[in-house]
Amino acid sequence: MKSMMNKMPIVAAAVAACALFAAGSPRSYAADDAGQTSRYLPEYTSSGDMKLPKDWRHWVFIGSPLTPNALNGGKANFPEFHNVYIEPGSFAIYQKTGVFPEGTIFFKELQLTKQPAENPDGSRTEPSGRGFFPGPFNGADVTVKDSKRFGETGGWGYFNFHHYEPKAETAAARPKSECAFCHIASAKRDEVWTQFYPMLDEVALPPGNKKG
């Protein structure tokens, strides 16, 4: 055994140890031995509900659209900042290929605007000017690419982990009429609103794919 250890290249042992470090720390997205960023993949309960993803605030932020209640007749579908993140390992693959790999997770954390809103448009005034400022978190929506599991909703599953806090620990996939129909109708690339996220939209499509 000792002689085997001596023959084992130090670098291989180091890579193995790094993989352990990465697995033990959810904040780590270390390169594996193939130079790939490691991935966090969706987890499901035995009954098929999705578990709340881990550590999304350390994922890659891609943008934060805002549709305030005050600009939507008092009743926006999503009145909060939509802080949208993509799982980093999947993003790395997308950047290389132009295709969201199976298992890609988008996490949309909802964050209320800071109150009170002093102005009729829902804005308030702070030292940097009149506008919209982040306030309390308020739940999350999640989408997952899985062409087999979510074939009925176009290859993506849509989950509501509450539109309030605390977020749900698990969530069931929503029916097509609730989320998927709108993504299928109007999202630019593969049910994803890449038209609002330059970090996604600027990635070249795979050869031969004209969409986007």
Added chain:
Amino acid sequence: MKSMMNKMPIVAAAVAACALFAAGSPRSYAADDAGQTSRYLPEYTSSGDMKLPKDWRHWVFIGSPLTPNALNGGKANFPEFHNVYIEPGSFAIYQKTGVFPEGTIFFKELQLTKQPAENPDGSRTEPSGRGFFPGPFNGADVTVKDSKRFGETGGWGYFNFHHYEPKAETAAARPKSECAFCHIASAKRDEVWTQFYPMLDEVALPPGNKKG
């Protein structure tokens, strides 16, 4: 030399190699041998200008205030989404201690709202409602904590890496009259606008510190 290598504990070699991995891959924030997240620290040119930080889009996003031109007499100081990130290793220390460690970097990437704005408040209408949607990137501002180097501006340095693209490769610290005075006057904690970033504001202050 060979006998030394044999005596070197594999784990120590692995930790050293992990540190190399982390240094070589800007997307890696692997735990070091003390269980700490590794840090990216500010880099300066020989003349003392700050170099554009690396890989901020893989840092921890903390919030995106928005003060549109249309709500500020056509001339907001920062008309874009302010996508604010904190360097992850410094954030991990702050979460534990309630104090921003020396070398903490905040990166405020500016992102224009998507045009054309159809409405007088600067908003436009999309399938999810009337509001503000991310458009092209538009430069960045950066702050760095360094009590010695930036003592004249309250212990933080303020840098403008252009308010347009492409971002500058290097930037000189701005005088107190330009940025620091406002942070010193109105930011809640240690010149940082924690009042707009719940992820920062919810962290307990160190014992005996009443501010915040």
